[in-house]
Amino acid sequence: MxxxxxxxxxxxxxxxxxxxxxxxxxxxxxxxxxxxxxxxxxxxxxxxxxxxxxxxxxxxxxxxxxxxxxxxxxxxxxxxxxxxxxxxxxxxxxxxxxxxxxxxxxxxxxxxxxxxxxxxxxxxxxxxxxxxxxxxxxxxxxxxxxxxxxxxxxxxxxxxxxxxxxxxxxxxxxxxxDAGTARLDGLKLVTGMGRGTAVFHQPRILIEHTVAEDTEAERQRVYSAFRKMREQIDTMTSQAEFGTAGEHQEILETYKMFAYDEGWSRRINEAIDSGLTAEAAIERVQQRTRMRMRQIDDPLLAERMHDLDDLANRLLRIVSGQLGTAAQMGLRGDAILIARNLGPAELLEYDKRRLKGVILEEGSLTAHVTIVARAMGIPMLGRVRNIRQLVSEGDEILLDTGEGTAFVRPNNVLEEAFEAKLLASQKRRAQYAALRDQPPVTRDGTRMTLMVNAGLRDDAGALDLVGADGIGLFRTEFQFLVSATLPRRESQQRLYKSVLDAAGDKPVIFRTIDVGGDKALPYLKVEDSENEENPAMGWRALRLALDRDGLMKAQARALLEAAAGGVLNVMFPMISEPWEFDAAKALVEEQRAWLAARRKALPRDVRYGAMLEVPALAETLDILLPKIDFLSIGTNDLTQFLFAADRAHPKLAERYDWLSPAILRFLRRVVRAADDHGVPVGVCGEMGGRPLEAMALIGIGIRRLSITPVAVGQIKAMIRSLDLSALTPALEGMLARPPEDLRAALAAWADRHQVALG
The missing domain is CATH 3.30.450.40 (GAF domain)
Incomplete structure (x- = not known):
């Protein structure tokens, strides 16, 4: 036959x-x-x-x-x-x-x-x-x-x-x-609710013409597309010299392997031989790949097949001439963005007014895009597997990242429940907004300081909107993360000055650049960083900045020039030992003297602070505290270091509780040491943006919180409902003899004392 x-x-x-x-x-x-x-x-x-x-x-x-x-x-x-x-x-x-x-x-x-x-x-x-x-x-x-x-x-x-x-x-x-509504579960990256239609970051190319008129012409189109694609991958590989350890390097190497795979190109050629157009031939081979993907149980192999699928989409966009992302094409209505992963610069391209949420196949709590999305107040759900096979463009999606879920093609019952919850959330926000001009004072008269974390130029505008006391953490690395090249000193200076101008009389604390480890800058090469097994504890933040002092000198000069005539609050991240603070301060003072010698305008005062994220620093606070003007505790990194638990690990992300005796006792010890030296201490991590956790922090003596702008209202409401004189002894008793579930005990106390936890 x-x-x-x-x-x-x-x-x-x-x-x-x-x-x-x-x-x-x-x-x-x-x-x-x-x-x-x-x-x-x-x-x-x-x-x-x-x-x-x-x-x-x-x-x-x-x-x-x-x-x-x-x-x-x-x-x-x-x-x-x-x-x-x-x-x-x-x-x-x-x-x-x-x-x-x-x-x-x-x-x-x-x-x-x-x-x-x-x-x-x-x-x-x-x-x-x-x-x-x-x-x-x-x-x-x-x-x-x-x-x-x-x-x-x-x-x-x-x-x-x-x-x-x-x-x-x-x-x-x-x-x-056929089953109607589909529920998607994932990892909560940025809390919030959003409703919109599904939009793919890189829309699928719809093949309109499948039968070739000229087979040889189609073959040449594919050859040309392969050359362009390989050039792109080679460029990505050569530029990603910094922080390419582990997953980054694996992805790029896999992409490169597939891009140069003769078997793949041969199969596309065979499809063209059968009479298909270049687009149809690529799609034909891609269909075969997707069918194989559905049969693969090995997650690692399935991931590699996803890489090939992504690469095929890239090749298809090149050969069809349709290279734009959804952001470049423009959103036409309220949208939930679907992507395998995103870079921070890609997210910033989208119209914030229409982007109601993001769902990623990958994503982690520490990824650059998560940090930026949190700053933008955009709900984000990560680790949603096979979403591109379960959702199509235009599908209606209800996103509730607080619950770690999204409902695709919701029925009437789900829509009504979602709208009721969203309405309740909006009412609470309206109540919080009404507190904008009210001070964060406890019922027994203790004034707290509520500041916001920021990293984008527009964030300073949120100060008056939410009634915050200032910016307690300005992440200067955002400018570096979203830039394709190293930002020039002049560009940094313009950003810092615009933030100070927008803040007016309210203080702004600038954290010096915190990159390295898992915050990779593709344009900055750091030797010996390629094989870091634990990037969060690796060559990053102040460690990197002191090593690459040219980077920090340029930033120091930009900060000093931007704050001319005012007060500059500068804070150094990830200090492990006091000598690192000394070295960083000396570097800034050197630039200050350099500018003074040239009769440049200078700040009337420079206040120096340190971030306590590394537990070791707590053992030398007696040496450090006399040297600093303020101390900020970064609870995100501190928690994972104390528990030896990677926050980006999906099985560990929610396992270790901020409201544990270990964390609160540690923080109480730091607060008491700072009080003894007359140094103000605050918290600038996510812990301070959660009402129950913030209540506990206040109970152990924290008086300054720096949190996301959206959390200011609910934290202010909690503070104004709190009797601190009753909380302090109750919490002391709990820490002296910890109950089995400290979180539950604190929640019960708050309920009895009518503390507004939202």
Whole structure:
């Protein structure tokens, strides 16, 4: 029996091209199509089933009873045809009746046929039909025959879609959508709620023309696209010299391996040989990859297949000339952005007014994009696997990152519940907004200082909006993270001055650059950093800045010039020992003297602070405290160092509680040491932005909190409802004899004393 080689596949496509170009009706075209395929493959049966109103309907056949056309119907998942469509998978059976999903339809007259092969007809990654062949002889089909069927099915999808014969390739046509609403679970990266339609950061390219007019011309288009893609990957690899240890390097090396994989390019060439256009050939090979991905249980191998899928999308965009992201094309309404991962600069390209949330397949608590999203107040959910297979462009999504969930295609009940929760949240925000001009004073008269964390130019504008006392942490590294090249000193100075001007009389504490480790700058190469196993505890922050003092000197001069005539508050991150503070301060003072010698305008005062993030520093506070003007505790890093627990690890992210005796006792010891030396101490980590945690911090003596702008209202409401004279002794008792669940005990105390926890 003859097999379908690439040559015969091309003959089939040539015949299909003529049929598609004819002016006959769609039904007549499909009747001709099944005959062409059957003759070319020497098949006794060839049938096309199309998805109509959610059911697979026999639409055209040669070999089965014609009376069964438009009569035989199968639900998704029913029979062999339904299984193929539901799983978007291939079936190749030498004895069809042995398959557990086999369903006999007597009206078709198929009882005489033993072997069966079927492939899905795919449109926008979803099955809109099935193409099947059958033989009376019991035999398995050759790989080359299956390849030919898949190629033909791709071309058929264009004919079927253009004729409007099948259900549109939307969510209602696959398994998840057949079930209606889908729930997605992930890791909470930035808390919040958002509603909008799904928008892919890199939209899929829809293949409109599948049959090639000139095979050689299509081949040259693919060659050119491969060259451009390889140049892009080589550039990415060469630029990502800093912080490429571990995952970063693996991804780039895998991309490079696939980009230069001759097997991949050969398969695309073979698809072109069969008569496909360059775009269709890439998509044809990509479909095969996706089908394999669905069958892979090994998560590491599946991840590599995702890399190839991403790379195929890149190649497809290059060959089609459609290179823009959704941000560059513009959002047309409220949107939930879908991406595998994002860079901080990419996120900043989006219209903040319309971007209501982000869902990532990857993502971590410490990723650059998470830090920026938190600063922008955009809800973000991470670690949502296979989201691009479960969601389509335009799907309605309800995102509630506080619960770690998103609902796709929600029903009325979910929408009503979401709207009620959102309305309650908006009412609370309105109540908090009413407190904007009210001071954060406890019921018994103790004044707290509420400041905000910032990192973007526009963040300073939030001070008056939320009624904050100043900026307690300005992350200067944001400018470095979102820039393609090292920001010049003049650029840094403009940013710092604009922030100081916007803050007016309110203080701004600038933290010197905290990059390195997991905050990689692709344009900055640091030797010996490529193989860091624990980047959070590696060559980063002040360690890196003192080593690369040219970087810090430029920043110090920019800060001094920006604060001319005012007060400069500068804080050094990740100090482990007092000598590091001494070295950093000396470097700033050196630049101050350099500017003074040139009669440049200078700040009237420079106040120096230190961040306590490394537990070791607590053992030398008696040495450090006399040298500093203020102390800030970075609870994010401090917690993971105290517990030896990576905050970015999904299994550890929520395991270790800020409200544990270990954390609170440690912080209380630091506060008492600072009080003894008359040094004001504050907290500038996420811990201070949670009402119950903030209450505990105040109870152990913290009087300054620097938090996200959106948290100011609820923390102020908590403070104004709090009787500090009652809390302090109660908390002291709990820390002296810790209850089994300190969090629950604190919550119960707050409830009894009517503390507003939101």
């Amino acid at each position: 003859p097999t379908a080689s690439a040559t015969s596949a091309r003959e089939i496509l040539t015949g299909l091209h003529e049929v598609m170009a004819s002016k006959t009706q769609a039904q007549a075209k499909l009747n001709k199509v099944v005959k062409i395929i059957a003759e070319a493959m020497g098949s006794e049966v060839c049938s096309i089933y199309l998805l109509r109103d959610g059911v697979l309907e026999l639409f055209a056949t040669v070999g089965l009873n014609q009376s069964a056309v438009h009569v035989t119907k199968l639900a998704l998942g029913e029979g062999l045809v339904g299984t193929i469509a539901e799983d978007v998978a291939i079936l190749n059976l030498d004895e069809a009746t042995r398959h557990p999903e086999f369903a006999y339809r007597p009206e078709t007259g198929e009882e005489m046929f033993h072997s069966f092969a079927g492939v899905p007809i795919v449109r926008r990654e979803r099955a809109i039909g099935v193409l099947a062949v059958q033989h009376a002889e019991s035999r398995a089909y050759d790989d080359v025959e299956i390849e030919a069927l898949q190629t033909v099915a791709m071309v058929l999808s264009e004919l079927i879609a253009n004729a409007g014969l099948a259900d549109r390739a939307t969510a209602a046509t696959d398994k998840a959508r």
